[in-house]
Amino acid sequence: MTQRSVIFVTRSLTGFVVTVLTLFFLFRDGASFGRRVQILVRRTLGRKGLELSQLIVFAVRGTSDGVVLVGIGVGTLLGLGYYITGVPHAGLLGSLTALFAMIPFGAPAALAIACLLLLAKGATPLAIGLAVFGGIVIFIADHFLRPVLIGGNAQLPFLWVFLGIFGGLASFGILGLFLGPALMVALVSLWREWTAPRSFHATLRHPAHRRPHK
Secondary structure (H helix, E strand, C coil), X not given: CCHHHHHHHHHHHHHHHHHHHHHHHHHHCHHHHHHHHHHHHHHHHHHHHHHHHHHHHHHHHHHHHHHHHHHHHHHHHHHHHHHHHCCCCHHHXXXXXXXXXXXXXXXXXXXXXXXXXXXXXXXXXXXXXXXXXXXXXXXXXXXXXXXXXXXXXXCCCHHHHHXXXXXXHHHXXXXXXXXXXHHHHHHHHHHHHHHCCHHHHHHHHCHHHXXXXX
């Protein structure tokens, strides 16, 4: 193992440990910390800031459900497919698939490995069947379940969910899977707030304020 590889592994393990410890303390003191953050946001940014912070909380929760739960579900279903088709070490590969499914385009890579293992055994029909089954599961998870869970509460379109996940992953690493959609919710909410045609709607709601015709 080269020195660069050792540095990369050490840095990755350090980041993982720091992330786990940070999440531990946040979950342990989350309720008290959340109340204080809400008080601070309301005092500094007002009601609109508090509404925006609640949308960000919904985005983080939805991202957690969309990333973790969907990943576990995909890994479980594909692991069952591995076992039925006779993929070697189906349980281990299914667990790895669940982890890969939490990262965009990770599940197809794990599925491709399983299909290649079947092809190496000469089970071509089973490999084709597993590829079709896995493709359907991944398609439903990535195009229907995950966008609904991540963007549903915050009313975030699929395109912005997709960009938030990839942008966060590229900028912040694994934490970016959760920070990216949260930041995207904040940006989209601010855009909607600042570009809302208030004067036009206010005039429609209050016709008495219109100028009389001469």
